[in-house]
Amino acid sequence: MxxxxxxxxxxxxxxxxxxxxxxxxxxxxxxxxxxxxxxxxxPEAITDEAIKALKEHQTKYGPTSGFADLRQKICEFEKKYNNFECVPDEVLITHGSTEALCSAFFTMLNPGDEIIVPIPAYPMYRQMIEFMGGKVITMDTSHTNFQITKPMLAKALSSKTKAIILTSPNNPTGAILSDESYEVIYQALKDKEIFIISDDVYNQIVYSKRKLGIIKYPDLKDRIIVCQSYSKSYAMPGWRCGYMLANKEFIKHATKIHQYMIVALNTFIQPAMIKALEYDxxxxxxxxxxxxxxxxxxxxxxxxxxxxxxxxxxxxxxxxxxxxxxxxxxxxxxxxxxxxxxxxxxxxxxxxxxxxxxxxxxxxxxxxxxxxxxxxxx
Ligand SMILES: Cc1ncc(COP(=O)(O)O)c(C=O)c1O
The missing domain is CATH 3.90.1150.10 (Aspartate Aminotransferase, domain 1)
Incomplete structure (x- = not known):
């Protein structure tokens, strides 16, 4: 068998x-x-919004990429919160950040392509990258306070590097990448055609003053793929909602995977996703x-x-x-x-x-x- x-x-x-x-x-x-x-x-205000949508019979198929008003609100939120400029065509509403990450891997990987994963790392990266024919190149940060250094990045990079994944704050370490780590990444990647996947699921759960991540380098913007989740910041893991931000071309291709796997995110959840963006x-x-x-x-x-x-x-x-x-x-x-x-x-x-x-x-x-x-x- x-x-x-x-x-x-x-x-x-x-x-x-x-x-x-x-x-x-x-x-x-x-x-x-x-x-x-x-x-x-x-939070109740978020749940109430979904109940209201259900009672109003918002139960038809939604648009593939997500409702336009939700994608617009996400752009406003990202501008206000992360100083990240984007337009609704650069947003895909996904089934949690898990779907955003998987769709991103599907969209970029050819057999043998390498993705650099700093370890310790969230385990799904390896499983999904390898399943899709990619190769994981690890960068061990456990001896550098979970920070990325110039020599370790230089060693990990090759002509086959397709992307690097950054998870800050990190699961499992809780560490935040320092300004120095970001500068190392920026200097090494600024002139290379390499995607940067920013797994931002914990970026609202920080204990010091919030700092911008890799998105603070506007000239990298076209190569940054943000995978975001509602599971942690708004205590919504069972709702399974999140989004991907990327350039229009990338979103166009990722949407094909999304369309054939998911069709579209649950309709009545999407008004609640707008409400959540207002939640403190x-x-x-x-x-x-x-x-x-x-x-x-x-x-x-x-x-x-x-x-x-x-x-x-x-x-x-x-x-x-x-x-x-x-x-x-x-x-x-x-x-x-x-x-x-x-x-x-x-x-x-x-x-x-x-x-x-x-x-x-x-x-x-x-x-x-x-x-x-x-x-x-x-
Ligand atoms: C680093 C990281 N990325 C992605 C996810 C998946 O989150 P979601 O619930 O949005 O699929 C998790 C969940 O634990 C996580 O820790």
């Missing part, structure tokens, strides 16, 4: 994060800090920040080597000194102390573990108490 399948689909791995999450539940873990899913409900998420961010401060202090007091995350809702301590694999560490923590966190190996960084702090304060506290006890046994 195997021969009936696409050869590459047989190589694609299902999410190790979800597998490990299921494993921790199967062994009875009751303190769960695994998934990157806000513990907040979607600073209260949620403040709460994430309080949790970040608490968990960071606790990990430092436990003697773990850890960078203070500047955004997103993950913290990524090193477990190198214990001399065991991240799977072994997390398995034992789940089995013996009933705490679920994610092995760094899932992000190609086996020396670390990822803790998601998008859970209530009490859960974080209990997790830290148990982790502290566990560490003392190692």
């Amino acid at each position: 195997k021969s009936l399948y696409n050869k590459k689909i047989l190589q694609v791995q299902t999410s190790k994060i979800r597998q490990f999450n299921d494993y921790t539940k199967s062994v009875g873990a009751d303190v769960i800090l695994t998934l990157g899913e806000p513990d907040f409900f979607t 998420s600073s209260e949620m961010v403040k709460i994430y920040q309080e949790r970040r401060d608490y968990i960071y202090d606790r990990l430092v007091k436990m003697g773990l080597e850890v960078d203070k995350p500047e955004g997103a809702f993950y913290i990524f301590p090193s477990i190198k000194k214990f001399n065991i694999s991240s799977f072994e560490f997390c398995k034992r923590l789940a089995l013996e102390y009933k705490v679920a966190i994610i092995p760094g190996d899932c992000f190609e960084a086996d020396d670390h573990v990822r803790i998601s702090y998008c859970v209530d304060f009490e859960t974080i506290k209990v997790a830290c108490d148990r982790l502290e006890k566990f560490i003392k046994t190692l």
Whole structure:
């Protein structure tokens, strides 16, 4: 039977994060800090807008690229929030940023093309790039405070480089790329025909003054592909909505993939997407920040080597000194102390573990108490 399948689909791995999450539940873990899913409900004003649209029977097929008024509002939002100039023809409304990322890979990859992925990295990049015939070239940032340096980028670049992916704030590290990292990228890429995929899903969850990412270089604009999500900033992961921003030509081609895979995003969700753009998420961010401060202090007091995350809702301590694999560490923590966190190996960084702090304060506290006890046994 195997021969009936696409050869590459047989190589694609299902999410190790979800597998490990299921494993921790199967062994009875009751303190769960695994998934990157806000513990907040979607703000009511946003939900009400979708209910209203449903009641008004907005249930027909929508336009392929998304409603024009939504795409216009996204342009205004991007200008105001990120100083990014775009027009509605440069916006595609997608089924989460996952679809934006997949459509982007489909649109650009020919067999053997290379995409540079700084690691630790969100695991779907590798699975999807390889499935679509591309090759992942990793750049290990775990020894440079998760920043990109000139030598590492020079080493990763080749005549086959099609794109680089930038994820800032980052999953799993919570790190934000520094001005120096951006300058390194800019100087290396400014004269090259290489796309820059900016996975911006956490760019509203930042704890210091917001800085512009790669979009601050206007001369790169035609090669920047922004993949954006509503899942994190507005606590809407189950709605599955997001967007892609790119030049008109790129959007035109990406829309073909989108059309044949999705047809168009759910009609009644789109008025709620407009409403969400008006939502001020600073209260949620403040709460994430309080949790970040608490968990960071606790990990430092436990003697773990850890960078203070500047955004997103993950913290990524090193477990190198214990001399065991991240799977072994997390398995034992789940089995013996009933705490679920994610092995760094899932992000190609086996020396670390990822803790998601998008859970209530009490859960974080209990997790830290148990982790502290566990560490003392190692
Ligand atoms: C870095 C990163 N990119 C993309 C996604 C996918 O987000 P969405 O829910 O919009 O598909 C996630 C989700 O965890 C993520 O962490």
